[in-house]
Amino acid sequence: MQAGFHFWNFTVPGAPGSLPAVLAETARTAEQGGFTQFTVMDHWFQMEAAAPATEPMLEAFTTLGFLAGQTSSIRLGPLVAGVTYRYPALLAKIVTTLDVLSSGRAMLGIGAAWYDREHRGLGVPYPAISERFERLEEALQIALQMWSDDDGPYRGTHFQLDETLNSPPSIQRPHPPIMIGGKGEKKTLRMVAQYAQILNLTTAEPSEVARLLDVLRGHCDRLGTDYDAIEKTVISGSRDPFSDDFLRDMEKLSDLGVTMVVLGRNPADPDPVGQVERIADEVLPKLASL
Numbered sequence: 001m002q003a004g005f006h007f008w009n010f011t012v013p014g015a016p017g018s019l020p021a022v023l024a025e026t027a028r029t030a031e032q033g034g035f036t037q038f039t040v041m042d043h044w045f046q047m048e049a050a051a052p053a054t055e056p057m058l059e060a061f062t063t064l065g066f067l068a069g070q071t072s073s074i075r076l077g078p079l080v081a082g083v084t085y086r087y088p089a090l091l092a093k094i095v096t097t098l099d100v101l102s103s104g105r106a107m108l109g110i111g112a113a114w115y116d117r118e119h120r121g122l123g124v125p126y127p128a129i130s131e132r133f134e135r136l137e138e139a140l141q142i143a144l145q146m147w148s149d150d151d152g153p154y155r156g157t158h159f160q161l162d163e164t165l166n167s168p169p170s171i172q173r174p175h176p177p178i179m180i181g182g183k184g185e186k187k188t189l190r191m192v193a194q195y196a197q198i199l200n201l202t203t204a205e206p207s208e209v210a211r212l213l214d215v216l217r218g219h220c221d222r223l224g225t226d227y228d229a230i231e232k233t234v235i236s237g238s239r240d241p242f243s244d245d246f247l248r249d250m251e252k253l254s255d256l257g258v259t260m261v262v263l264g265r266n267p268a269d270p271d272p273v274g275q276v277e278r279i280a281d282e283v284l285p286k287l288a289s290l
Contacts, residue, residue, distance in 0.1 A: 007272065142154055181202060190219045
């Protein structure tokens with residue numbers, strides 16, 4: 001099993017002035033230590049359930065572009081981009097740019113968005129959840145058309161494009177991988193089966209993961225897509241990666257076909273570089289043996 005590192009909390013000693021150096025060193029340390037993916041949140045305000053909304057929050061793709069210049073092999077992406085935050089064709093263009101400038105390491109992580117406060121606060125429309133899922137599906141269709149040889153028009157319910165020109169193309173062929181995050185059984189997992197190459201489940205509880213993967217397999221069977229070709233990943237949540245319970249759960253998840261666990265920065269630790277070093281030394285070798 002592989003591991004990704006999720007830098008979701010930008011409250012570090014000396015911020016904001018210290019953030020460039022801390023972020024760069026954390027990403028480089030993760031890459032050198034054997035992590036295969038590095039992600040940041042796509043939010044404008046910190047999540048209130050985790051910390052005060054007023055805590056530092058960097059814009060995701062600007063941060064990822066900076067990190068592309070600090071690393072050489074690790075996969076980079078948002079976990080996950082809210083579909084309401086950018087026009088879909090511009091989002092595809094942004095991810096393409098990240099892919100080109102990172103020499104083929106970009107990933108489009110995308111979801112339906114949920115944080116209403118930051119939308120209202122910054123004046124961004126926040127449609128009902130049913131419409132957000134409609135927009136998510138159209139965004140996926142637009143991104144795939146932007147990454148294809150078809151530069152013609154796109155006509156959807158919410159988005160109408162006269163041409164889907166996207167030059168230069170991405171380095172990764174046929175396109176950067178699409179990751180859809182969540183665990184909704186009717187819509188999210190169906191869109192994973194239809195459009196995505198990576199699933200990121202927002203649970204790491206083995207019995208729940210097993211049930212959700214069965215749902216995904218059912219969607220793949222109905223749509224005629226290859227279940228085995230979809231990369232299955234999970235977010236570890238608040239689990240202690242150094243505990244025996246964590247490793248037992250990861251062994252169960254590995255048996256289910258999960259190939260990556262995303263480990264988040266512990267905000268109680270003021271030294272994310274040291275946290276990454278310890279995980280790389282003590283946890284990654286054990287995950288690799290699963």
